[in-house]
Amino acid sequence: xxxxxxxxxxDCAEGRAANLPCNHSTISGNEYVxxxxxxxxxxxxxxxxxxxxxxxxxxxxxxxxxxRKSSTLILPHATLRDTAVYYCIVxxxxxxxxxxxxxxxxxxAVNP
Amino acid sequence: EPEVTQTPxxxxxxxxxxxxxxxVPISNHLYFxxxxxxxxxxxxFLVSFYNNExxxxxxxxxxxxxxxxxxxxxxxxKIRSTKLEDSAMYFCASSEGAGRWDxxxxxxxxxxxxx
Numbered sequence: 134x135x136x137x138x139x140x141x142x143x144d145c146a147e148g149r150a151a152n153l154p155c156n157h158s159t160i161s162g163n164e165y166v167x168x169x170x171x172x173x174x175x176x177x178x179x180x181x182x183x184x185x186x187x188x189x190x191x192x193x194x195x196x197x198x199x200x201r202k203s204s205t206l207i208l209p210h211a212t213l214r215d216t217a218v219y220y221c222i223v224x225x226x227x228x229x230x231x232x233x234x235x236x237x238x239x240x241x242a243v244n245p
Numbered sequence: 246e247p248e249v250t251q252t253p254x255x256x257x258x259x260x261x262x263x264x265x266x267x268x269v270p271i272s273n274h275l276y277f278x279x280x281x282x283x284x285x286x287x288x289x290f291l292v293s294f295y296n297n298e299x300x301x302x303x304x305x306x307x308x309x310x311x312x313x314x315x316x317x318x319x320x321x322x323k324i325r326s327t328k329l330e331d332s333a334m335y336f337c338a339s340s341e342g343a344g345r346w347d348x349x350x351x352x353x354x355x356x357x358x359x360x
Contacts, residue, residue: 167348176249176336176351177288220288226347231276231340232301233349235288 136160137221142240145215151208153239155221158202163225166197167233168206170217177220180206211243247271249352251337257358258327266322266355268337276342277320278349279312281305281333288336294320295342327359 138156145151157166167182181188181195183204188195194207208215220238224231250269258264270277279291292302294312311323320339324331334356338349 176353179348182348230301231293232290237287
């Protein structure tokens, strides 16, 4: 089973920031937090990942709490094309256990 | 930008037939994966492959499934005798497998329909 919990759905107005929360209270010290998204029926797309420091790339920012039990993915200026299901996944980056275990994610609707 | 490709995009087959789904991972990647997603359900891990052997597999990946890297570029998933419940989107993914930036890149998927 997935080690994360996310809200089932969220709405956001176009041009505003979308803040997607994720709880991962049982995360281990060597596990990273990954975010992926899936636009309707397409292959999942990697967004960002981090261990304990906040991370930013051209797509999004990832804020991880100091105790690492939760995180927030921020899409700074959401567009209609950001409408998708967003998945928060925890996983270690070493050894042969590299599978991603998927939950149901958060269905984000960006509205005009 | 390099990408994972998959063929065919849609495969229709009769129950009991064998199917082979094909993937071309990103060229310098070392880890390869197959996932599937039954319509309306979660993405499920099937198998990972590294150094020409299976490194991990799920309970779904039983004797009816096999994977192969027949040459330096292709990575295939074979289902020997398809069942109705094998109908799903099948996604191939690959990753560099080194260091901190081990994100998996996914292909567009093959929709398998078993009749």
